[in-house]
Amino acid sequence: MPVTWSSPVRFVECDQQGVVFNAHYLVWADEASNLWWASLGLPWDEIAARADPVVKASSLEWSSSARWGDVVEVDAESERVGRTSVTVRFTVRVGERVCCVVRNTYVGTAGGVSVPWPDDVRARLTAG
Template sequence: MREVWSAPVRFAECDQGGVVFNGHYLTWAHEAVEAWWTALGLPFAHTGLDQRIKAATLEWRSSARWGDTVTVDAELDRMGSSSFTVALTVRVGERVCCVVRTTYVAVADGLPIPWPEHVRALLQG
């Protein structure tokens, strides 16, 4: 499933040249994941699970700038037993700015646990 989140680039997200700081791509990715979970029917904060980000990578391609509107497409990239990875493509129009891959893991008492079947079914559509 693909879900789009979008927002205008704010001045506070940019350097003096109007170019977005790298860390904001991760913030936008997280916003998109929250919207994606909600679209799946399970709001992110209400999964009933303790979940953590295991890893996040950014593959930068071009800059978003002040005044642009960014959109983020989110889709399941990989499903494991205790973790899954979401691929998030940040765009300005048709131009890809960054691809973020974030891996989430379900945990209990600080250790990975399998995602419940109802969550797996929602994630895999």
């Protein structure tokens, strides 16, 4: 089940035409990721201390623009869980209109190298 983070689009996030600049979609996904980890019972300070997830890859696919004055909602949900990684899908929308889908693949690390998720973390990732 997805968790949802929302925010009004701020003027500073837009270009001269009032359209959200593309990099802000990644910022919103990052904001939603904290809520997503917490929804699994893994608040960021806990998961960072145990598996130190880092973003290995991000992809963005736009279908329409968010604009100044809109309220964006970002639905976050697990899409794929691997031995050392998890891909989270962030659907950015205004009302029912999808603006962008962001996919971030997080890899658990220790000492700068990827490591398998601890068993209890993997159980939460697969259940979520």
